[in-house]
Amino acid sequence: MVTGPLLEFAGVHFGYQPDRPVLTGVDLRVEAGRRLAVVGPNGGGKTTLFRLAAGSLTPSAGRIAVAGSRMRHTRAGLRTVRQQVQLVLQDPDDQLFSASVRQDVSFGPVNLGLPPEQVRQRCDQALTALGVTSVADRPTHLLSYGQRKRVAIAGAVAMRPRLLILDEPTAGLDPAGVEELLHTLDDLHATGTTVVLSTHDVDLAFRWADTVAVVSGGGVCAMPAGEALADPALLTAAHLLPAWAPLVHRLLDRVPGLAGKRPRCAADLAALLTAEPDRGT
Template sequence: MTTYVMEFSDVYYTYPGSRSPVLQGVSLGIPEGKKCVLLGRNGCGKSTLFLHANGILQPQKGTVSWRGSAFVYRRSFLQEMTKTIGLVFQDPEHQLIASTVAEDISYGLLNRKLPAEQIRAKVDLMLDAFGLREHADSPIHHLSLGQKRRLALAGVMVMEPELLLLDEPTAYLDRDQTKSLLRRLDHIHANGTTVLMATHDLDIAFEWAEWICVMDTGRILFTGLPETLLANRELLQTLELGLPLIAELWESLPDSLKESWGGRAPRSLAEWKERVRTDPAAFHVSN
C-alpha cells in the first residue's frame, strides 16, 4: 500500500484579479520515499501548487494534508512545516537573503535558535556537501547561477526536510550542471528525503523519476510510472510534450534488437551504454 507524505484534495485557487482558477480541483498524493516529478508546460500551475505545498498560499477550496493531517493556517503551524517541507524556487534570487554564502546557509538555523556550535557544524557540512567551501565568505552576488542554485538548495537541506520541492531546478543550467544537480538529488533521496521536482523537460523526467504526475491547465491528467506515461502517446501528443530523446532512439531500432533487450526502452544514455557494453552482439542484426 502506498504511503503519501502529502495530499491535495480538490484544491482550487484563483489569483486576485484573474478570471480563471490556476488550480482547478487538484487531487494528488505524493508517495513517500520516491524520486517524483511534476511534469507540465510552463504556466500550467506547477509553481502555484508548490506554493500551496508549504503553506505560502492557502486553498480557496479544498485541503492540503501532511501525513494525513490537514494544514492549519496559523503562524506556529506553518513555521513548523518550513522545517519539514523544503522549497527551492526556480529563481534562487528569491530566497538568498544574507550577505555571504555561509550566512545564508545559517539563516534558518539561527531562526530556530540552535546553539552556535551546532549551527557552525551544520553549515560546515553543507559547505562541503554542495561544493561551496571555497565560497563560504564570498558575497552572494559574486556567485554564478549554478552556484546560487547550489546555495539555495544547501540553505533548504541544512534544515533536514522530509520532503524537498524543487521548481524547475535545471532551468538555464548547462548539461554538466544539470547532471551534477541530478547526482546531488540522488544523494539527497538516498539519505531518506522524498523529492518532488517540477519541470517541463520530459527527458529529465523520464531519466530521473520513479513516479511522474502530469499537470495541465491546473488539472492533474496522469499519475504513475514513467514507463506507463511513455506508453500514453495520445496524452503526450495532446500536451505537445513529444517523446524523450532516448525513446525516439529506441523507436528507430529493429524489432529484433528491442526484443533482445527485453522490449523495454532504456531510461537514460548511461543505461543505453551499459546495455551496449554488456551485450555488444545484439547490434549485429542480420539484414
C-alpha cells in the first residue's frame, strides 16, 4: 500500500537543450485516489511533465519518486515504473501498431511475461472497461478516431497501473465522446486507478478534477480546482481564462435561497434555475 504520494517531483529541471529549460524547479505531489487535471498553454511543458513522470525522459536535476521509491532510469528501474505508471499520448496513432485491437491491448501484458490466461483476462477486462469489446478483432487502422483513443487507453489499463496519465484525452472527440470518456474515467477511478489528465478546457477540468496543476513559465502550481480555476492572475499567466463555474458560485452566494449551491456544469446550473423559478435573475 502506498502511504506517501503516488508520484512526487522534487526540484525537477528539464530542457531539450541546455540553454532552453522547459521545466525549472518543479515540485508536485500526486496522492493516490486524487483526480488531477494539468492545464497550461501549448508548448508550456505539460507533455514534458508527463513524459518525465512515465520515465520516458530523464530530469537534468531533481528527483522523481513513484510510490515512495526514487525513479531509476535503468532497464529494471523503468520496467518497475511502467508496471505502476502508464502514459497515453494525445494522438492514439503514436501508440497503436498491432494488426488488431486485441493484439494491441495484449502487447503490454505479453511483455511482462504473464501466462497466456492472465494476458487474455487482462485484455478482456480492459476492452470491457473502455467499451471496445465489439471491435476487438478489427484492425486498428479501420477504427474511428474515438475508438482508437479508447483502444490506446485500454492498452494502458491492461497493464493495471496505479497511475494512469492521459495527455489531452478529450481532444478531437465530439461532446458525446467526451461524456463517454469521462464516464469511463469515473469507473476507473472507482476501481482504484489514480487518473491524471491534461486539457485546455478549464471548465472540463473544474467539473472533473479535485486538484488542478497549472504549468506555466517553467513552473507548476497545484491547488484545489476551485481555487486554481478562479484565479485570474494565475490563469492569465498561463494564457487561459477562468472557469465559469467558480465565478457563478460567487454570484449564487449573493442570491437568497441559492447561497451554497455549487453547479459544476451547465446542465447542473439549468436544473438549479429551473427548480428555483422565482429566484435571482
